[in-house]
Amino acid sequence: MTKNLTHLQRLEAEAIHIxxxxxxxxxxxxxxxxxxxxxxxxxxxxxKAFYPAKPPFPFLHIDSTWKFKEMIDFRDSEADRLGxxxxxxSNQEGIEQGISPFVHGSNTHTHIMKTVALRQAxxxxxxxxxxxxxxxxxxxxxxxxxxxxxxxxxHSWDPKNQRPEMWKIxxxxxxxxxxxxxxxxSNWTELDIWQYIMQENIPIVPLYFAAKRPVVERDGMLIxxxxxxxQLLPGEVLQEKMVRFRTLGCYPLTGAVESDAATLPExxxxxxxxxxxxxxxxxxxxxxxGSMEKKKREGYx
Amino acid sequence: xxxxxHIETPVAQSAAEEISxxxxxxxxxxxxxxxxxxxxxxxxxxxIGRLLYDTKLIFEDQLAALQNxxxxxxxxxxxxxxxxxxxxxxxxxxxxxxxxxxxxFFSTPKRKFIVADTPGHEQYTRNMATGASTADLAIVxxxxxxxxxxxxxxxxxxxxxxGIRNIVLAVNKIDLVNxxxxxxxxxxxxxxxxxxxxxxxxxxAIPLSARFGDNVIGPSENLRWYEGPSLLxxxxxxxxxxxxxTRPFRFPVQFVNRPNLDFRGxxxxxxxxxxxxxxxxxxxxxxxxxxxxxxATWDGDLDIAGEGQAVTIVLEDEVEVSRGNMxxxxxxxxxxxxxxxxxxxxxxxxxxxxxRSYILRxxxxxxxxxxxxxxxxxxxxxxxxxxxxxxxLNEVGVVNISTQEAIAFDAYKSNRSxxxxxxxxxxxxxxxxxxxxxxxxRRASNxxxxxxxxxxxSRASQKDQKPAVIWFTGLSGSGKSTVANLVEKRLAALGxxxxxxxxxxxxxxxxRDLGFTExxxxxxxxxxxxxxxxxxxxxxxxxxxxISPFIAERRxxxxxxxxxxxxxxxxxxxxxxxxxxxxxxxxxxALRGEIKNFTGVDSPYEAPEHPELHLKTVGRTTEELASEVxxxxxxxxxxxxxxxxxxxx
Numbered sequence: 002m003t004k005n006l007t008h009l010q011r012l013e014a015e016a017i018h019i020x021x022x023x024x025x026x027x028x029x030x031x032x033x034x035x036x037x038x039x040x041x042x043x044x045x046x047x048x049k050a051f052y053p054a055k056p057p058f059p060f061l062h063i064d065s066t067w068k069f070k071e072m073i074d075f076r077d078s079e080a081d082r083l084g085x086x087x088x089x090x091s092n093q094e095g096i097e098q099g100i101s102p103f104v105h106g107s108n109t110h111t112h113i114m115k116t117v118a119l120r121q122a123x124x125x126x127x128x129x130x131x132x133x134x135x136x137x138x139x140x141x142x143x144x145x146x147x148x149x150x151x152x153x154x155x156h157s158w159d160p161k162n163q164r165p166e167m168w169k170i171x172x173x174x175x176x177x178x179x180x181x182x183x184x185x186x187s188n189w190t191e192l193d194i195w196q197y198i199m200q201e202n203i204p205i206v207p208l209y210f211a212a213k214r215p216v217v218e219r220d221g222m223l224i225x226x227x228x229x230x231x232q233l234l235p236g237e238v239l240q241e242k243m244v245r246f247r248t249l250g251c252y253p254l255t256g257a258v259e260s261d262a263a264t265l266p267e268x269x270x271x272x273x274x275x276x277x278x279x280x281x282x283x284x285x286x287x288x289x290x291g292s293m294e295k296k297k298r299e300g301y302x
Numbered sequence: 303x304x305x306x307x308h309i310e311t312p313v314a315q316s317a318a319e320e321i322s323x324x325x326x327x328x329x330x331x332x333x334x335x336x337x338x339x340x341x342x343x344x345x346x347x348x349x350i351g352r353l354l355y356d357t358k359l360i361f362e363d364q365l366a367a368l369q370n371x372x373x374x375x376x377x378x379x380x381x382x383x384x385x386x387x388x389x390x391x392x393x394x395x396x397x398x399x400x401x402x403x404x405x406x407f408f409s410t411p412k413r414k415f416i417v418a419d420t421p422g423h424e425q426y427t428r429n430m431a432t433g434a435s436t437a438d439l440a441i442v443x444x445x446x447x448x449x450x451x452x453x454x455x456x457x458x459x460x461x462x463x464x465g466i467r468n469i470v471l472a473v474n475k476i477d478l479v480n481x482x483x484x485x486x487x488x489x490x491x492x493x494x495x496x497x498x499x500x501x502x503x504x505x506x507a508i509p510l511s512a513r514f515g516d517n518v519i520g521p522s523e524n525l526r527w528y529e530g531p532s533l534l535x536x537x538x539x540x541x542x543x544x545x546x547x548t549r550p551f552r553f554p555v556q557f558v559n560r561p562n563l564d565f566r567g568x569x570x571x572x573x574x575x576x577x578x579x580x581x582x583x584x585x586x587x588x589x590x591x592x593x594x595x596x597x598a599t600w601d602g603d604l605d606i607a608g609e610g611q612a613v614t615i616v617l618e619d620e621v622e623v624s625r626g627n628m629x630x631x632x633x634x635x636x637x638x639x640x641x642x643x644x645x646x647x648x649x650x651x652x653x654x655x656x657x658r659s660y661i662l663r664x665x666x667x668x669x670x671x672x673x674x675x676x677x678x679x680x681x682x683x684x685x686x687x688x689x690x691x692x693x694x695l696n697e698v699g700v701v702n703i704s705t706q707e708a709i710a711f712d713a714y715k716s717n718r719s720x721x722x723x724x725x726x727x728x729x730x731x732x733x734x735x736x737x738x739x740x741x742x743x744r745r746a747s748n749x750x751x752x753x754x755x756x757x758x759x760s761r762a763s764q765k766d767q768k769p770a771v772i773w774f775t776g777l778s779g780s781g782k783s784t785v786a787n788l789v790e791k792r793l794a795a796l797g798x799x800x801x802x803x804x805x806x807x808x809x810x811x812x813x814r815d816l817g818f819t820e821x822x823x824x825x826x827x828x829x830x831x832x833x834x835x836x837x838x839x840x841x842x843x844x845x846x847x848x849i850s851p852f853i854a855e856r857r858x859x860x861x862x863x864x865x866x867x868x869x870x871x872x873x874x875x876x877x878x879x880x881x882x883x884x885x886x887x888x889x890x891x892a893l894r895g896e897i898k899n900f901t902g903v904d905s906p907y908e909a910p911e912h913p914e915l916h917l918k919t920v921g922r923t924t925e926e927l928a929s930e931v932x933x934x935x936x937x938x939x940x941x942x943x944x945x946x947x948x949x950x951x
């Protein structure tokens with residue numbers, strides 16, 4: 002006899018159902034692949050959802066050109082290993098303008114190299130549905146968002162007028178030019194993600210594990226100097242520290258935490274006693290209150 | 303680089319053991335999904351904030367941000383305002399209200415919880431319903447000073463309608479009534495009186511103060527007279543409905559997985575029951591039988607799978623199955639019907655109108671549907687049944703629905719997954735309603751079409767013509783009937799069998815009982831469409847001349863008819879010109895306010911987006927306009943292209 006599903010089995014089944022729903026009802030879906038641990042879990046779930054077939058959609062990475070080098074290596078090796086259709090897009094105008102988080106600040110950088118780049122890529126390929134790995138436990142605006150989240154032709158989100166989302170019945174209908182962002186792991190928590198990574202042996206970027214890395218303390222955060230583009234300011238010193246990352250993004254905007262956790266069980270145990278939330282290491286959310294909502298309305302994931 | 307380097311790294315044995323023990327414990331935890339509901343300002347968000355805070359789920363950085371926010375937007379003076387933890391939207395924080403449902407997560411050593419914090423304002427009822435549709439339990443909050451309010455009843459009713467069987471009646475702000483046992487008991491009595499009709503399995507009443515934490519996590523010194531559990535104790539211990547393995551097997555097919563010629567599997571989530579290789583199944587809509595060959599998953603084939611599992615089923619035989627169909631147990635099959643009765647919650651500003659067509663979507667199926675009958679509306683306060691012609695935003699009614707094709711379903715009370723549906727507006731794609739199926743209407747399954755030996759094409763060929771509907775739409779006085787009359791004369795001269803349906807011969811007889819409200823206009827067009835369809839079946843060329851102001855109804859008629867049988871002719875005369883002509887003196891009256899619901903004055907006209915023919919009438923003669931219609935009929939093969947001279951009469 003079957004027994005009741007565990008918490009994680011229920012979450013996995015829900016995510017697989019959502020992946021299949023999109024593949025069955027949209028003409029041109031895409032999965033946003035950001036290389037982080039949530040993307041690794043999403044990739045794994047997508048492989049499961051369509052087994053024995055491959056996921057019937059491409060994987061899109063928006064490369065701001067400021068990602069950690071190890072992330073790019075990991076991305077390419079995963080695409081080789083699993084054989085999915087990887088597409089990479091960068092905002093060429095932004096590159097020509099020399100947009101840099103160090104010079105232009107996190108807001109401008111994120112807007113031009115991520116939000117605008119994303120809109121360019123969606124328009125270029127005409128994707129009508131895009132999977133994202135956002136979770137509702139990450140941030141207050143995300144806690145409010147539907148699993149199937151409607152975007153108008155300008156890719157923006159209207160938080161005050163979301164479609165009701167009843168049961169497992171998803172309204173996937175859109176007019177030309179409109180699109181839907183789909184979040185299969187909406188109901189997962191950070192702990193669920195780690196637990197699932199352990200249970201399923203899912204590969205993740207080594208930056209999540211503690212190692213000696215060159216870091217600089219800046220604005221109360223430990224920033225890893227990943228390449229020459231990071232200039233030291235007066236009074237700053239480059240130090241070798243045992244650090245790891247709880248989230249991954251553009252290296253100048255992602256704070257490391259000092260840690261000795263070099264294995265999955267150590268990471269989980271560190272997380273269980275942690276008193277800060279994982280997004281704390283991200284400059285994006287600190288700029289102003291409600292900043293995530295604002296970015297989402299503009300088209301950010 | 304070794305892909306699994308991190309897993310193979312040796313770890314301190316104790317840490318690893320400790321964590322795997324912890325993980326094993328996590329694995330055993332059950333999951334409870336609940337929502338908080340109730341009226342505005344009853345403290346729903348505050349209660350969730352308190353639960354998160356007291357179960358240590360709030361991180362330091364979040365707490366710091368919260369203290370900042372509390373000073374800026376908070377309503378508790380210098381104290382932390384917990385509501386700001388969950389009210390994540392800017393508009394919500396500014397207005398101090400909850401607009402949309404927020405999902406929060408916490409766990410205790412016993413259980414994991416997913417909480418839907420839902421808005422109290424009546425205008426956001428649809429967001430409350432969203433939270434309720436996936437919940438196992440509802441916490442209904444009541445402000446001890448206010449007692450049972452309209453929203454308390456509405457939310458309890460909707461929770462009951464959506465199949466929630468466990469209720470916690472949380473009498474909040476008990477501190478503001480001096481922890482009074484009497485106040486508590488009065489409210490509980492009131493609630494039980496009206497809730498007795500709602501079919502709840504358990505109602506646990508708890509006095510508490512979300513702001514100060516009394517009775518939230520543990521017992522309170524201030525409430526020594528109360529002997530029941532605290533809120534969290536109850537949430538940890540309330541019995542969950544286990545997956546009932548004796549329910550019949552239901553597998554709505556989501557996706558046909560066919561990577562190559564050797565594999566053809568049906569992917570979906572098991573809605574109820576269990577399935578194993580060798581089991582006999584039938585395809586719900588066709589009744590075709592087969593056996594399960596494999597249950598394929600990434601983790602290997604399964605020996606058995608049950609409710610809630612997302613799997614891919616391979617059958618022994620090549621049977622026709624596509625998305626929207628269902629694999630079911632042969633001994634207990636779902637209904638397959640195109641007419642059924644259902645409860646409906648309406649979500650849209652635009653009212654539900656019987657006769658209008660919508661898109662109906664079940665978990666995996668999608669069909670065009672029409673509300674054929676609004677049997678009654680339910681009064682949220684008294685639960686009384688009231689006669690109604692339409693359903694407005696947030697209203698609940700019982701309806702009969704007719705779908706263009708049969709769908710497979712169960713009654714909602716026996717299966718939430720296979721008994722539910724949503725309605726989608728065809729123009730805006732908005733989700734406008736949610737339905738729970740009560741039962742199939744038997745006439746759908748028992749009244750079969752009489753197979754006739756003489757059919758439409760034989761009748762038409764006897765008349766040497768191709769039947770069709772030419773639908774003239776436009777404002778009153780635009781010239782529809784004038785053009786239609788001339789076209790009919792010319793067709794008659796060619797020996798064609800025609801008939802004109804217009805306001806004069808229909809409104810005085812068949813539709814004498816209908817007025818000019820939006821509902822009646824919809825019904826008017828529906829009947830005209832059905833009559834036109836019968837006439838096409840009889841082989842006639844039907845000329846219909848009706849204002850028919852709404853796109854949705856014209857499309858409904860188009861869909862009643864076969865491909866190429868419906869031609870929309872937009873008789874386009876500007877409003878000012880119609881009002882100037884005013885052949886029946888109606889515009890003058892309407893503009894004086896003597897006629898209500900007059901199209902173009904106080905009732906809208908939705909111009910066709912893609913008519914087969916767009917006739918701009920200004921500056922043109924009736925003869926020219928009629929010739930354009932004739933040209934259309936020739937182009938569409940309805941009549942043949944004779945020498946133009948033979949057309950003159």
